[in-house]
Amino acid sequence: MVKESKPTGGLEWRINIPNGTTSKVLVPESKSHFRVWNGLRGLIVGFMSRIWKFFEKAWSLAVREPKKAIHGLKVGMALSLVSLFYYMRPLYNGVGGNAMWAVMTVVVVFEYTVGATLCKCVNRAIGTFLAGALGLGVHWIANQSGEKFEPIVLQISVFLLAAAATFSRFIPAIKARFDYGAMIFILTFSLVSVSGYRVDKLFELAHHRLSTIAIGTSLCILTGMLFCPVWAGNELHYLITNNMEKLAASLDGCLVEYFGIHANVNAKGEDSDKVLQGYKCVLNSKATEEVMANFAKWEPAHGRFYFRHPWNEYLKVGAFLRKCAYCIETLNVSTNSDTEAPDILNKHFSKFCISLSSCSSDVLKELAVIMHTMTKSTKIDLMVHEMNNAVQELQCALKSLSKETIIGDSKSGIEEGNKSTTVVPLMEIVPIVYISTLLIEIAARIEKSVEAVNELAIKAEFEQESTKKSKKIQNQQNPNQPSQGNQEDLTMKTLQKV
Amino acid sequence: MVKESKPTGGLEWRINIPNGTTSKVLVPESKSHFRVWNGLRGLIVGFMSRIWKFFEKAWSLAVREPKKAIHGLKVGMALSLVSLFYYMRPLYNGVGGNAMWAVMTVVVVFEYTVGATLCKCVNRAIGTFLAGALGLGVHWIANQSGEKFEPIVLQISVFLLAAAATFSRFIPAIKARFDYGAMIFILTFSLVSVSGYRVDKLFELAHHRLSTIAIGTSLCILTGMLFCPVWAGNELHYLITNNMEKLAASLDGCLVEYFGIHANVNAKGEDSDKVLQGYKCVLNSKATEEVMANFAKWEPAHGRFYFRHPWNEYLKVGAFLRKCAYCIETLNVSTNSDTEAPDILNKHFSKFCISLSSCSSDVLKELAVIMHTMTKSTKIDLMVHEMNNAVQELQCALKSLSKETIIGDSKSGIEEGNKSTTVVPLMEIVPIVYISTLLIEIAARIEKSVEAVNELAIKAEFEQESTKKSKKIQNQQNPNQPSQGNQEDLTMKTLQKV
Numbered sequence: 001m002v003k004e005s006k007p008t009g010g011l012e013w014r015i016n017i018p019n020g021t022t023s024k025v026l027v028p029e030s031k032s033h034f035r036v037w038n039g040l041r042g043l044i045v046g047f048m049s050r051i052w053k054f055f056e057k058a059w060s061l062a063v064r065e066p067k068k069a070i071h072g073l074k075v076g077m078a079l080s081l082v083s084l085f086y087y088m089r090p091l092y093n094g095v096g097g098n099a100m101w102a103v104m105t106v107v108v109v110f111e112y113t114v115g116a117t118l119c120k121c122v123n124r125a126i127g128t129f130l131a132g133a134l135g136l137g138v139h140w141i142a143n144q145s146g147e148k149f150e151p152i153v154l155q156i157s158v159f160l161l162a163a164a165a166t167f168s169r170f171i172p173a174i175k176a177r178f179d180y181g182a183m184i185f186i187l188t189f190s191l192v193s194v195s196g197y198r199v200d201k202l203f204e205l206a207h208h209r210l211s212t213i214a215i216g217t218s219l220c221i222l223t224g225m226l227f228c229p230v231w232a233g234n235e236l237h238y239l240i241t242n243n244m245e246k247l248a249a250s251l252d253g254c255l256v257e258y259f260g261i262h263a264n265v266n267a268k269g270e271d272s273d274k275v276l277q278g279y280k281c282v283l284n285s286k287a288t289e290e291v292m293a294n295f296a297k298w299e300p301a302h303g304r305f306y307f308r309h310p311w312n313e314y315l316k317v318g319a320f321l322r323k324c325a326y327c328i329e330t331l332n333v334s335t336n337s338d339t340e341a342p343d344i345l346n347k348h349f350s351k352f353c354i355s356l357s358s359c360s361s362d363v364l365k366e367l368a369v370i371m372h373t374m375t376k377s378t379k380i381d382l383m384v385h386e387m388n389n390a391v392q393e394l395q396c397a398l399k400s401l402s403k404e405t406i407i408g409d410s411k412s413g414i415e416e417g418n419k420s421t422t423v424v425p426l427m428e429i430v431p432i433v434y435i436s437t438l439l440i441e442i443a444a445r446i447e448k449s450v451e452a453v454n455e456l457a458i459k460a461e462f463e464q465e466s467t468k469k470s471k472k473i474q475n476q477q478n479p480n481q482p483s484q485g486n487q488e489d490l491t492m493k494t495l496q497k498v
Numbered sequence: 499m500v501k502e503s504k505p506t507g508g509l510e511w512r513i514n515i516p517n518g519t520t521s522k523v524l525v526p527e528s529k530s531h532f533r534v535w536n537g538l539r540g541l542i543v544g545f546m547s548r549i550w551k552f553f554e555k556a557w558s559l560a561v562r563e564p565k566k567a568i569h570g571l572k573v574g575m576a577l578s579l580v581s582l583f584y585y586m587r588p589l590y591n592g593v594g595g596n597a598m599w600a601v602m603t604v605v606v607v608f609e610y611t612v613g614a615t616l617c618k619c620v621n622r623a624i625g626t627f628l629a630g631a632l633g634l635g636v637h638w639i640a641n642q643s644g645e646k647f648e649p650i651v652l653q654i655s656v657f658l659l660a661a662a663a664t665f666s667r668f669i670p671a672i673k674a675r676f677d678y679g680a681m682i683f684i685l686t687f688s689l690v691s692v693s694g695y696r697v698d699k700l701f702e703l704a705h706h707r708l709s710t711i712a713i714g715t716s717l718c719i720l721t722g723m724l725f726c727p728v729w730a731g732n733e734l735h736y737l738i739t740n741n742m743e744k745l746a747a748s749l750d751g752c753l754v755e756y757f758g759i760h761a762n763v764n765a766k767g768e769d770s771d772k773v774l775q776g777y778k779c780v781l782n783s784k785a786t787e788e789v790m791a792n793f794a795k796w797e798p799a800h801g802r803f804y805f806r807h808p809w810n811e812y813l814k815v816g817a818f819l820r821k822c823a824y825c826i827e828t829l830n831v832s833t834n835s836d837t838e839a840p841d842i843l844n845k846h847f848s849k850f851c852i853s854l855s856s857c858s859s860d861v862l863k864e865l866a867v868i869m870h871t872m873t874k875s876t877k878i879d880l881m882v883h884e885m886n887n888a889v890q891e892l893q894c895a896l897k898s899l900s901k902e903t904i905i906g907d908s909k910s911g912i913e914e915g916n917k918s919t920t921v922v923p924l925m926e927i928v929p930i931v932y933i934s935t936l937l938i939e940i941a942a943r944i945e946k947s948v949e950a951v952n953e954l955a956i957k958a959e960f961e962q963e964s965t966k967k968s969k970k971i972q973n974q975q976n977p978n979q980p981s982q983g984n985q986e987d988l989t990m991k992t993l994q995k996v
Contacts, residue, residue, distance in 0.1 A: 058669055072665030076657040083656055083692040100689060107685040158581055159574040167570030171556055187605040191598060194581040287785040326824040398928060430896060433928055434935040441832065
């Protein structure tokens with residue numbers, strides 16, 4: 001009885017017979033089957049849901065960046081085209097059954113951007129050619145040194161050249177431009193010097209390999225450049241432009257959140273959070289920018305970019321934008337912290353801080369417009385002057401703080417009868433001083449970005465904006481701008497400072 | 499005469515004949531030859547000096563990171579070994595002349611770290627196997643559909659699968675782990691489905707390819723793991739540890755430069771500059787860390803790391819360190835700026851700021867020790883408490899500023915008769931408030947790094963430091979530490995706050 005009543009740890013049916021002395025446990029016969037089936041079903045469902053999620057992700061990526069889906073189709077097309085060489089007998093005989101190399105070239109060389117494809121094509125061609133020539137030379141030397149020493153000479157040459165070429169891939173100058181070429185060099189040299197020992201048809205082999213590589217690379221370049229080309233230069237240009245817009249949005253968002261949070265706490269939604277976090281993309285964009293600039297240098301003239309477009313200048317602009325992003329990161333954390341200045345101070349400072357941040361973000365947005373339209377802006381200098389003016393106003397506000405407030409050791413801000421005199425403990429002005437100084441620092445960094453963009457505009461020969469066009473955009477973008485006289489006044493002031 | 503005296507713009511000898519009436523210019527006959535020769539010599543010298551510089555750079559890299567030079571030798575050795583297959587006839591016949599694939603595998607698969615090599619090997623094997631199997635399947639279907647439709651079926655399958663696999667390489671989950679596998683899949687599938695149309699010996703081909711790949715990969719793995727192995731996990735571990743040390747050094751350097759610059763301007767040499775700039779390496783380490791962590795996951799147990807070592811935790815620690823670095827960057831710029839607080843304030847605050855920064859950098863150094871020795875530290879909690887105490891002291895100093903100084907609108911700090919009372923305009927305290935707040939923020943970020951390291955220590959099962967050992971290190975590292983009673987006092991205070 002005692003044993004029977006012990007719980008079995010599973011599903012069970014128990015019947016109590018009315019006389020109350022015995023109870024019988026009904027163990028289902030198919031219990032273990034049920035368990036196995038449930039476990040299996042769980043596994044299958046889990047597996048299917050993972051696959052489903054994967055496809056969902058893939059689909060959303062394809063919708064978000066259709067260029068990437070198109071790239072897949074382009075690779076498929078190029079491969080189908082190159083495999084035609086196999087089916088067409090005359091062509092097939094022409095390259096001597098080595099059409100395999102053409103297929104391989106297409107798969108290995110076809111990259112997302114035209115620049116990367118060109119880089120790999122040139123690398124592959126140069127690497128193959130150099131290694132082939134060197135391989136033939138080494139073969140000749142090995143042949144001269146007698147049958148006994150031939151394999152030794154070949155082995156030593158493979159060892160030394162492979163070691164040297166592999167090490168050279170760590171040297172930054174080589175790594176940036178000829179990494180793939182060095183690998184192809186090692187590959188071809190090893191194949192030529194090793195297979196030559198057997199094949200004895202080295203010249204023919206070299207000729208076939210070069211011609212199949214030529215077929216593969218030209219197919220890749222044509223497909224890459226003719227159907228929806230993705231230019232690394234273009235991507236870099238828009239990456240930098242987008243980064244400017246993201247920084248501007250984040251800067252605005254930070255300040256609005258800090259000063260506006262009291263008024264409307266619930267206004268902060270997911271979207272605004274996303275905008276606020278935009279600067280995070282800028283923090284880690286260095287590697288992408290460098291890769292893009294590297295590939296852009298291989299690209300011919302395309303769209304609005306010349307062959308020798310100053311791509312390195314983009315890296316400089318990117319570096320300054322990143323410095324802004326570091327500061328915005330610090331600002332974002334500090335505006336999110338719990339320590340807050342008293343309301344009276346916040347009210348007093350909010351207009352200066354928001355004015356500076358909106359001037360700063362306007363400058364960033366104008367930089368984005370300059371980049372987008374590739375025209376020099378006539379009003380960027382004015383905007384920078386305005387920004388500097390806002391900096392000065394904020395500094396004045398900080399100075400006047402000592403006039404308007406008597407800072408003592410009292411624990412809270414007490415508004416006195418006199419409207420402009422408030423007693424605020426020093427500790428409570430710390431957040432506002434901190435945020436103001438960060439904003440001033442951000443403005444300084446934005447000014448450096450402006451200089452970098454100006455440098456880029458000169459080197460890339462951006463067009464001069466016509467006065468009419470500029471006025472039109474000016475009115476569209478900034479309807480609340482001060483009048484021209486006022487602006488000139490500001491300009492004079494700022495110039496005197498400078 | 500006038501014409502003669504006109505400068506020719508080149509090298510010339512002029513003879514003045516004593517009678518003073520005429521002068522004759524001797525134009526060298528071989529002038530153009532000289533020019534050509536000089537130009538050529540310039541070119542050759544320039545070229546040679548560039549090559550010389552290149553070799554100098556390569557040499558300094560090899561001296562600085564001998565592991566990289568050794569990697570080159572390892573690749574050379576593996577290639578020499580694999581090329582032996584060509585020279586040894588029985589083996590050569592065994593793999594049916596496809597030894598080329600073994601050479602190719604070694605060149606393509608052998609990477610710097612063991613993890614990367616393993617990742618590529620597994621990818622290559624899986625990609626080849628899957629694509630081979632699928633290629634055979636598609637072949638069977640194509641065969642069934644009649645001679646007319648065979649090439650069409652094959653072409654369409656190549657197009658669709660290549661497009662899908664290429665697109666899949668953009669999906670982050672695939673990109674991180676199976677990027678190379680996807681490429682090999684496309685390559686093998688294209689080769690199998692295309693060449694099968696001609697070769698008609700598909701099974702044999704597949705068998706040979708797999709066996710040569712097996713030879714190549716096993717050779718790479720053995721060479722990579724047996725001779726001076728470079729483990730991605732190890733590299734990641736030391737990267738994070740070094741980053742902690744660099745941040746500590748930069749933080750110390752910033753403060754010393756700011757507060758110590760008045761005392762000894764010339765003390766700032768190139769070395770201290772290098773130390774100061776250490777944080778810059780941390781700013782951009784994200785990509786490297788992610789790649790390393792990705793490869794480390796492929797590695798078997800090695801050294802002090804188990805197979806399932808929590809590599810993702812390293813990424814979290816790295817992220818917090820980067821956040822510290824952003825703040826230190828802002829601090830570094832602000833301590834370099836010209837705006838300076840008056841000396842009297844600097845003197846007053848320097849001890850609190852330097853105390854906080856040295857506490858903070860001590861915590862960072864202790865974190866580095868924890869990582870280095872892989873033992874939990876008994877004193878890290880105390881150090882964090884000390885740091886928090888230093889934060890409080892600095893905050894108190896900021897508060898007491900209002901007691902000791904009467905902040906008015908006067909233009910300069912005038913020391914009054916009363917020693918502790920000084921009149922300082924508010925604007926002049928801004929830099930010190932800013933730097934103090936940045937230091938407090940950095941301390942907060944360091945505390946988060948400590949939490950992340952603690953999490954890592956738990957998950958990676960770091961050993962518990964014995965009390966004796968801990969005391970020894972404690973005394974060695976921090977001889978000026980307060981007594982235990984005092985520390986306990988601080989701990990209690992901090993715990994009460996928390």
